[in-house]
Amino acid sequence: MNFRLRNSNLKSIFINFLTLSLICIFLILWIDQPLTLLLHQNFCSLSPFFGGFTAFFDHLIYSPRFWLGYQNGYWVEYMSFGFLRHWLLLILFGVFYSLRKGFSLVFLQIIATHWSTTLVVSILKINLPRARPETLLETGKYDLNFLAGNGDSFPSGHAGDYLGFFLPLAFGFPKYAFGILLIPFLISLGRIFLFQHYLSDVLFSINLALFFTLIFRLLLPTSQH
Numbered sequence: 205m206n207f208r209l210r211n212s213n214l215k216s217i218f219i220n221f222l223t224l225s226l227i228c229i230f231l232i233l234w235i236d237q238p239l240t241l242l243l244h245q246n247f248c249s250l251s252p253f254f255g256g257f258t259a260f261f262d263h264l265i266y267s268p269r270f271w272l273g274y275q276n277g278y279w280v281e282y283m284s285f286g287f288l289r290h291w292l293l294l295i296l297f298g299v300f301y302s303l304r305k306g307f308s309l310v311f312l313q314i315i316a317t318h319w320s321t322t323l324v325v326s327i328l329k330i331n332l333p334r335a336r337p338e339t340l341l342e343t344g345k346y347d348l349n350f351l352a353g354n355g356d357s358f359p360s361g362h363a364g365d366y367l368g369f370f371l372p373l374a375f376g377f378p379k380y381a382f383g384i385l386l387i388p389f390l391i392s393l394g395r396i397f398l399f400q401h402y403l404s405d406v407l408f409s410i411n412l413a414l415f416f417t418l419i420f421r422l423l424l425p426t427s428q429h
Contacts, residue, residue: 210422217418224411231404237346239403240337240396247397254394258362261387310376313420314369320416321368325359325409334358337399360401363392363409372417 335355340346347353366388374381392410395401 213422221415228404228408236402236404244341250397254397258391258394309424313372313424316420317372317416318368321364321413324412325361325364329356332358357401358405359408360395360405362395363406366391367413371413
C-alpha cells in the first residue's frame with residue numbers, strides 16, 4: 205500500500221475514534237442518566253427477551269468446558285471454550301493459510317481485533333470503576349466521578365467481546381455482514397435494556413472494536429498482491 209495513502213487511512217481511523225469518544229463523553233454528561241430512567245419507566249417489558257437472547261449465546265459460547273480431573277469431591281475446571289476459541293481460530297488460520305492465504309488473514313484479523321479489544325476493555329474496567337445503572341435505579345445516585353465508583357460498567361464487556369469477534373468477521377465476509385452483525389447488535393442493545401450498562405459504555409466498546417478492526421485490516425490486508 206502507498207505510504208501516503210496508509211497515513212491518510214490511519215488519520216481517518218484516529219479521527220473516527222476520537223469523534224466517537226467525544227460522543228461518549230457527551231452521552232455520559234447529558235444522556236445516560238435520563239435515558240436509563242426513561243427506559244426503566246417504559247421498556248422493562250423487553251428485559252426478558254434481551255435476557256434470554258444474551259443468556260442463550262453466552263451459554264453457547266462460554267458454557268462448554270474441559271475438565272482437569274476429580275479433586276476433593278469436585279470436578280476441577282481446566283478451561284472453557286471461551287478461552288479455547290482463540291486457539292481454534294489460530295488452527296483455522298493455519299489450515300486456511302496453507303490452502304488460501306488471502307482468506308486465512310481474515311481469521312488472523314479476528315484474533316488480533318478480539319484480543320486487543322477485550323484487553324483494553326478489561327484495563328479500562330479495572331481503572332475506571334464506573335457504577336452500573338442498577339446503582340442509579342436503586343439509589344437515585346448518578347456519579348460522574350468514575351474513579352470514585354465501585355463498579356465495572358465502563359466500557360461494556362459483552363459489547364467488546366462480541367463485537368471484537370463478529371465485527372472483523374463481518375468485514376471479512378461482507379456478503380453476510382447483516383446476519384453476522386445481528387447477534388452482537390442485539391446483545392449490545394440488550395446491555396442497555398437490561399440496565400447492565402449505560403449507552404456510553406456500549407458505544408465506547410463499539411468504538412474500540414471498530415478502531416481495532418480498521419487498524420488490523422490496514423496492517424493485515426485481506427489479500428496478497
